[in-house]
Amino acid sequence: MNHRYSVAALLALMTITSHASVEPAQIERSLSLRDQWMPLTRDLMQSPTWAASGDQFHYKLSVEGGFMFFRDSVQQAKPTPAFDHQHIATALAQASGTTIDAMHLPFDQFRYTNNDQSIRFYYANQSWQCQLTEVHCEVLTWPNRPRGFSVVRDLRVEAHNPLRPSPDGRYQAHTVGYNVSIQTSNGDTVFATTDGTADNFYDPESIRWAPDSSALVVMKVTPGTARYVDRVLSAPTDQLHPQTITQIYPKPGDAVDIDQPVLIHIERGTAQVVNNELFSQPYQIDRVQWQPDSSSFSFRYVERGHQRVRLIDVNAATATPRTVVDEHSDTFVDMWGGFYQTLQQGDKGAIWLSERDGWAHLYHYNGKGELVNQVTRGDWRVRSVVHVDEQRQQIWFAASGMYEGQDPYYVHYFRVNFDGSELTPLTEGNAHHEAVFSADMNHYIVIRSRVDLPPVAELRRSADASLVRVLANADISRLTAAGFKPPKPFVAKGRDGQTDIWGLIVTPQNFDPKQRYPVIENIYAGPHDSFVPKSFWPFGFHSGGDKVIGMQALADLGFIVVQIDGMGTNNRSKAFHDVAWQNLADSGFPDRILWHQAAAKQFPWYHIADGVGIYGASAGGHSTVAALEFHPEFYRVGVAYAGNYDNRMDKISWNEQWMGYPIGEHYVASSVVEHAHKLTGALLIINGEQDSNVDPASTIQLVDALIKAEKDFDLLVVHGGDHAVGRSTGPIRYIQRRQFDFFLRHLGQKETPRWNQL
Incomplete structure (x- = not known):
């Protein structure tokens, strides 16, 4: 390749332009800004979390010297430290081999476990559990076989295959080789499939028993493309020479696992393959769920290409599938923002989130797959569903874009009846809101803020959105004095x-x-x-x-x-x-x-x-x-x-x-x-x-x-x-x-x- 430059061009390339310089101290100030400013807030609440039952809750709060977790309740109004922070820092440091500061614990949220004797949290891309009475932390591992981005099983790893008992305890199911075996509680085999192969096997992790123990559904799997990505760790800490790390990593266009539902009736001794005409081009089949009366089970079918999603219901007596909801788009159905919940009372059916009218809204379907009504509507969008109350026929949800004159991304919370009536706001004010509700839905904590409005955290009653008390009112005066401007x-x-x-x-x-x-x-x-x-x-x-x-x-x-x-x-x-x-x-x-x-x-x-x-x-x-x-x-x-x-x-x-x-x-x-x-x-x-x-x-x-x-x-x-x-x-x-x-x-x-x- 020949390049020709004029003398002027060559001189221009060789010219060194004199620029103003930046002092190291100026760059150091920017590099240190977060560490300098982070300690300057007070009473700034993060991550409120309710107990699994009752009226207790806990949260993270900025305090002198860093952050602490506090525990409180609706009635007592006496926040106390949620645990011994130094104890957790010591235990986590020993287990992880890293330095942990008690006033800067490396997680924002946790849950109590083991009757409040332990806490569980996420740190360094792993789930951890630390005991509160002993200096002991451990990484929690899940036995299930890994799936590459949820669509291709990693067959290098054995599936988790314990005996899975029926709800009444009379039977237990697992796989033997590539087939399903069902035994009595004393170990006698009552039914086993014989058609499983390496290329078409029964997946033990997919077994779902009917509530009355009369049947179970299991996926028979045709494996997809086993694509693996190899990464070289060039300088390991424990040896001189590089190591290779292999990860299952399906990419666009690869074949995904094809899951075929099979319904097994115990007393009949039959294994019925569910006709897949309604779900013949799967990207994913998930959320298998039985009705409480064992009359049917349902699952969500995402078609390859993400332009069609169906809620399929399968009759437990006949193994006959039918479509309850059929969602289609000429572009994409947004599975990242998708929501549905099957209903278990009355005529059953489902609450379904759709963008079919140009905005994300909720729809009510009956058990026959007929649209009863559109629950919400307007030039605004439902952002998430908090709770569906079948008894009261109510839906609690978050939405944005409803209020004229506000930033259309600000989130507010509402309650509405299944029929779309009595749309009731639970938050107010020109601000963004984050709310978490108690297990019984009687109370909620809401944090109200904007980028230019320090957060206020309030405890409110769900019945009428009335204020119980202010939990925290952030003070950023020192942050502002240090130079912070929103x-x-x-x-x-x-x-x-x-x-x-x-x-x-x-x-x-x-x-x-x-x-x-x-x-x-x-x-x-x-x-x-x-x-x-x-x-x-x-x-x-x-x-x-x-x-x-x-x-x-x-x-x-x-x-x-x-x-x-x-x-x-x-x-x-x-x-x-x-x-x-x-x-x-x-x-x-x-x-x-x-x-x-x-x-x-x-x-x-x-x-x-x-x-x-x-x-x-x-x-x-x-x-x-x-x-x-x-x-x-x-x-x-x-x-x-x-x-x-x-x-x-x-x-x-x-x-x-x-x-x-x-x-x-x-x-x-x-x-x-x-x-x-x-x-x-x-x-x-x-x-x-x-x-x-x-x-x-x-x-x-x-x-x-x-x-x-x-x-x-x-x-x-x-x-x-x-x-x-x-x-x-x-x-x-x-x-x-x-x-x-x-x-x-x-x-x-x-x-x-x-x-x-x-």
């Missing part, structure tokens, strides 16, 4: 000229409106949710992620940092969401660019004329590179973490949900690997070699494509790093500093310290 919400019209696009603007602590600041966007455009913070909790991952504190740390280096929910993200209308369908590279950029331009028009200090910076992780990493490739006239500098750069390389579950099935040219069109030759801006790629969420080979394939296209870029691969490396795990300060340096040099046009010489 981010500024900003709204602009999207690509259609009508839809409001919401985002936040974070300015430096020493902000001067007479100056002009380059802009950096923190992006995550995954269709499974919305991501701009709505509640007051600015702390999170060190690098920011979707939390305000990380954006503030970056802004303090002389930038404006923003976060936006463009079209294609969730929690608005179905049309808003559908923009992502088979087009993840869109990432809402037409809306985001208009939003930036509207901000620049309104604020003289919002400088985008020389290009905008962008950073993100996972799907945000993909979007970061897509911004530089597909919108190079606007986005000029990017830092991409752990990106799923080609949707064909990523996990089957998330990608087929939004990109569909079968695999086609639309996957190629959204791949930033395929379009690596379009890169013109500055790019830093960061990846952990032990990413179990996104195949690390996705990053290396992007690197390979960039090299072949003779593109310059920076690459940081972190030994042992997982999917969250640099954001909540790994050498966070180092990785964060590399991101800061990159933006300062390439967007801020400033020289950064020569760190190796310091």
Whole structure:
């Protein structure tokens, strides 16, 4: 290949431009900002949790020196420490081999177990249980056979196959080889199948007994593609040479396990294969559930491609299936936000969540599969269902977008009758709400806040939403005195000229409106949710992620940092969401660019004329590179973490949900690997070699494509790093500093310290 340059061009390439420099102390302040500010709040409540029964609850609260968990009750109003924090810190440190601070325990939520003698929580990607009376913590392991993203069983691992007793105790079932065997309680075999094979076996973990013990349903499985991803741990701590770690990892287009329900009647001694005409193209069959009277069992059928979902009911006497609910979409049925609950009283049926009228709403079906009525309706969406009360014919749910003049993402809570009457609000005020209800639904704790409103936690009665007492009223006076300023919400019209696009603007602590600041966007455009913070909790991952504190740390280096929910993200209308369908590279950029331009028009200090910076992780990493490739006239500098750069390389579950099935040219069109030759801006790629969420080979394939296209870029691969490396795990300060340096040099046009010489 011949390259010809003019003398002027060569001189330009050799010219070294003199830039202003950034002192190490300035970067150190940003790196330390979270640790400096985190201790400055008081009485800020997190994660209220009710006991499994009764009126007791517990929560995490910011106090002098850190955080503590407290226990309280509806009647007593005398919060006490939930446990001995130093005891738990000591026990967890011994078990995990890490340093644990009693005032900064590494979990936000727990549950009491073993008659309140232990607590159970999630830490370091594992479930833990710690005893409260002895210095002992242990990792809880689950015996079930692993499934790759819930659709392909890992046949290298033996299935959990204990004797599963019938409800009346007369029988017990398990598998012998590839077949089901049913015995009496004294061990006599009363029935066994004989048609199971290695390629079509009965799964013991799927056995579900009828409540009257007359029958059971079990899945007969045709295995899918056993795709495994090998990762190399290059520098193990216990040996010199590398280790290989293997993970089952089905990808888009792979064959999934085909589960075929089989109904076994004990006294008849029959095994009836349920006719699969109504569920012949499964992506997944799940939530097998018997009616209390044993008359039938039901399951949810998700068709391959995520465009059809059915609730199937199977008659226990005849093994005849019928459709109770049939949900279809020309784009996708959102399984990430799906909900249904079968009803067990009256004419049975189900409560079902659907977006069929353009918004997420609830529908009531009877036992014949007929629509009784649409329960909720309007240009707003049901966000989640808290409780279905068949006795009172009521539904308790969370919703957003109902109130004119409020941020359409703010969540409120309501109660409504099955017939849609008496829609009753349980929260009020122009704010975002998080509510948790007692087991008997008589009381609830609600935390009300905004990004600019410190949280207030209240205990209320469910009957009339009346206030019992205020549990905590956050004090951020010291945080404010230290320089904290809440981010500024900003709204602009999207690509259609009508839809409001919401985002936040974070300015430096020493902000001067007479100056002009380059802009950096923190992006995550995954269709499974919305991501701009709505509640007051600015702390999170060190690098920011979707939390305000990380954006503030970056802004303090002389930038404006923003976060936006463009079209294609969730929690608005179905049309808003559908923009992502088979087009993840869109990432809402037409809306985001208009939003930036509207901000620049309104604020003289919002400088985008020389290009905008962008950073993100996972799907945000993909979007970061897509911004530089597909919108190079606007986005000029990017830092991409752990990106799923080609949707064909990523996990089957998330990608087929939004990109569909079968695999086609639309996957190629959204791949930033395929379009690596379009890169013109500055790019830093960061990846952990032990990413179990996104195949690390996705990053290396992007690197390979960039090299072949003779593109310059920076690459940081972190030994042992997982999917969250640099954001909540790994050498966070180092990785964060590399991101800061990159933006300062390439967007801020400033020289950064020569760190190796310091």
